[in-house]
Amino acid sequence: MSASLEKGVNALKEQVDSTVASFFSSCVHCGMCSEACLFYTETGSPTSTPINKTEPLRRIWKSEYTLLGRIGKMFGLTAKVDDALLAEWETVVYDNCTLCGRCSMVCPMGIDIALLIRKTREGMAAAGHAPEDLIGATRRAVTIGSPMGVKLPALMAQIKHVEKDTGMTIPLDVVGAEYMLLLSSMEIMNFPEFIEATAKIFDKAGVSWTISTEAFEATNSGIQIGVADIAAELVQRIVDAAEKLQVKTVISPECGHAYMAIRWDGPNLVGKPFSFKVRHILEVLDEFRQDGRLKITGKETQRLTYHDPCQISRRGGVIEQPRNLINMFSDNFVEMPDHGKMNWCCGAGGGVSSNERADEVRLKVFQRKKDQLDAIKPDAIISACSNCRIHLEDGLEEYNMDIPLLSLTETLAEHLAD
Amino acid sequence: MTNKKDKSLLDKTGLEKTDVNRTLGEMLRSQGVSRRSFLKYCAATASMMAMSPAMIPKIAHALESARRPSVIWLSFQECTGCTESLTRAHTATIESLIFDAISLDYHHTLQAAAGHAAEEAREAAMKENFGKYLLVVDGSIPMDNPGYSTIAGISNYDMLMETAKGAAAIIAVGTCATYGGLPHANPNPTGAVSVGDLIKDKPIINVPGCPPIPVVITGVLTHFLTFGTIPELDHIGRPKVFYGQSIHDRCYRRPFYDKGLFAETFDDEGAKKGWCLYKLGCKGPTTYNACATTKWNDGTGWPIEAGHPCLGCSEPDFWDGGGFYKSISMPTENITQTAIYTAAAAAAAGVVLGTMNKSKKNSAVAAHNKTSIDDLEK
Amino acid sequence: MSEIEFLNWVRGQGFQIAVIIFIAGVIIRLAEILLLGRKANLAEAKGSEMSSGLRTIITRSVPDKSTFQRSTFTVVAGYIFHIGLFVTIFLFAPHILMFKDVIGFGWPSLPTPVVDALAVVTIIALLAVLTHRMRDTVLKFLTTKEDILVWMLTILPLITGYMAFHRIGMTAPTLLAIHILSVELLLVIFPFTKLMHAFTFVLSRWYNGAISGYRGVES
């Protein structure tokens, strides 16, 4: 069965619950969310006003779930959702929003606009109005197992390299391990150092861990494109592997939306609580720090700042941990203006980076991050999301800025005491 | 007391004929009234008509040459309170001059004559002064069943229409005659209407009040007598000189309203201190009358000065304002009960609509087709 | 219809109709929202929904520094007219009498000149808000007919109330009646427009705080 308007409308109807209804009932059109969104502040385009991005869902709520809207619908007065609307909204919803959720923090009425946009995407995708590139990435994630098309042999090759470089053995499919590490395709392809760093830290900390050869991919294109069924399928693979290996904790790697997918959306997608815990790698590392398992040596003297990946800090709740960890190896840590839960998005999350059509706007809105960086002029930027990292590198290059990007886990590993 | 005060009126109504062609000035002189006394009379008249003292010479001149008009007074559905009020105005030398100056040819409460003789007096006055007499009406006119109020077998309606024909002008005295008053109050069992509701082709001066302030009645009579014209009227036919400002605007307790100092009950500290009576239901803010300056009982006081809120008696439908002790910002109906019933009904309706919402959502969920990767393209 | 009859109607039947529509509308709208319900969150909680939700109901009244700097006008003008509306509606002695009559209890009022001055400030703030709405690109883009209607029916009772208090242009009973009628119009449209935010902001802020708080973030 192919995508259709009917399916899209039905999907939107499914999305409406008491939160959606109270959010739409509360909007007063004050426009403050626009100032919270880098896609507006850097482009000046009013269509990028966050609440405007929810229009298809709002129309369904209004016409199906309100008294006046239903009466209006009978007389053809309530605005309808049709293909033309969805086509017009496709770029608004996918290319000009990273689901960063900054608008949700600013709205004086407390509307979780990012949640509404996420829900809007469900209808857009079901109606066949998702970007081609995102559909492609999702197809690869479902059929190959990775949005970037990374297959097991590629991972094995990287693991071999790491094992060769370090002389350590990377534990694969170890039943009963305490931790099961997930990886993002980007880490496998672009930042294999992450595997090495993690292996070192876990080794020093003396904990048992493993990587599943059946479910190593952490990313979830399903939640980016907005198809809960696919997102659930992808989560289920991890759940199956974790249950098979009987691990206590699944670790989400340095990837924003992967954490959202497995930690917060996961159990709700598959419809039952997990039998294991899910933690972000930074949470695990901070636990090690608290338990005294991390012995650090040497301090970075360069001016370091931390870029909060939206899905990990603002939407994920991991805010203090990276700061605790950085302070272990740095005595020159500076915060950007608007950091932590109010940090500005790099501009490439929520599927934007997988969507070539959005390349131009993604680099344009990087201006926001540039302004933030210009305010403190750091020597290096630490982040905890490969996607942020790649885009930050892109952006810095575009704006002729020469600031190196560091992975928090990797930098920490470099400072491990022998 | 009443007898004494009514004396000169009664004198006038004993069908005693005076020469209507003499001017007031001539009449006064013939009675030996000095020019100085006349000036005093003019000053008092100016004050009574709420006119500027600068008008005194004009008034003197006008009164000099004024002629005695014939006055016919009809009382319909009323309580005689207006006549009582008028006789209170007729207390002493100065004001009595005004009544000396008119020929009250028919007033069934005050005149000595009764029955056929009385009606003959009315008919005679109408005939003699056709087109020139002044018609004063108090009381409302029942339109439902004429039997509710008749005089000498003539229905109020018939008598009014007949007498109005030859009137130069009509003065409707009291809220009943001007706006229907108490008889008109909901549910208006007699179908009471005002003079203005029935007569459209004569100048009507409305002098509302329940009763009107005595000097306002005489003031209007005097104006007609002095200038032979009707005073400037507001949009509901009231002379602006007396009804131009609201009680609230002229009230000496207004500063307390502005400061937010209110008597909450009739015996609290606020009441003792003379604070604003708004909360006790004062209708001053929506009532136009001269009480605050003219006052009652020979200027000794007025309701608010006595510590009682204004009832708004000079306004139409003042009986139906939700109660004399209900503040004008309060709803007139029992809203609390309405609100409770509404809330209960709405809660039920809300549950129905909410359940419909929920089931609509559930059927959308049920209609969900699992979306696979192949379903994302059209 | 005489002006006092008109006044009596708006104080009587008119008010009753308005109150019925208002109460019924608000309750139905809230039921419509709440009975939709929402699924329980199956993810392991990191914080309390309830305490975080309650916190956000309060804290969302104050914007963070950066947001304040970016939306200074909206925040300041918004604060002014909301406080102004609150004071003029709830702290004006004649209004309190009305509430007392309907709900059975009252509370102290502010001196009339204070309310009077605030009414002017509120009218000015609302005019400024509309001007801003007409000139700002985003607001112009977002503005619907409903926004304009709501704006008009919000400022109308203020203007008519001011006129009634100062007796400008018409006789006092007519002014008062028009003022009450304008409030009744506001009550009638209230449940079916964005004015509902006066009630639903509690829900939406609570949900926002709960969603964030569940993940251990103070929103």
Next chain:
Amino acid sequence: MSDAAIPVTGAIKFNIQIGDELTHNVKPLLHEIKHALDNLIETGKSTIIDLRSIPLAPGEEEKILNTLGRGEVQAQLNALGLSDVSETQYAGVWIVTHYNDEQHVISRFIEVTTMPEILCSQTEDVMKSYSRLTLDLGDNLET
């Protein structure tokens, strides 16, 4: 209430505590009198103020009268009831009070003038008295 310069209206006194200058009409009125005096000096024009046309709280009329005080002239007319005409302590400011024959105040004016008109003998009355005197003298001669 303290003793007013001129007995005030009304036998009934309400136990109402009033603040100073409740209606805020007392001071402006006194200022108006001042301006009227100035006008009298400059142009010779008289001014008459009708006290009944001004809303006054209980006691305020007394306050005005107390402030103006008593002056050198006090006259009483007997014309259609009594009238009091008295100059206040401010020469040129007169209080004219008309009573009816039941001793109720029917009107009260503040006149700012050199001599209230009502005190002057009126030409008409003078003429009348001339003819009457002439007549009286004639009668006497005859008897």
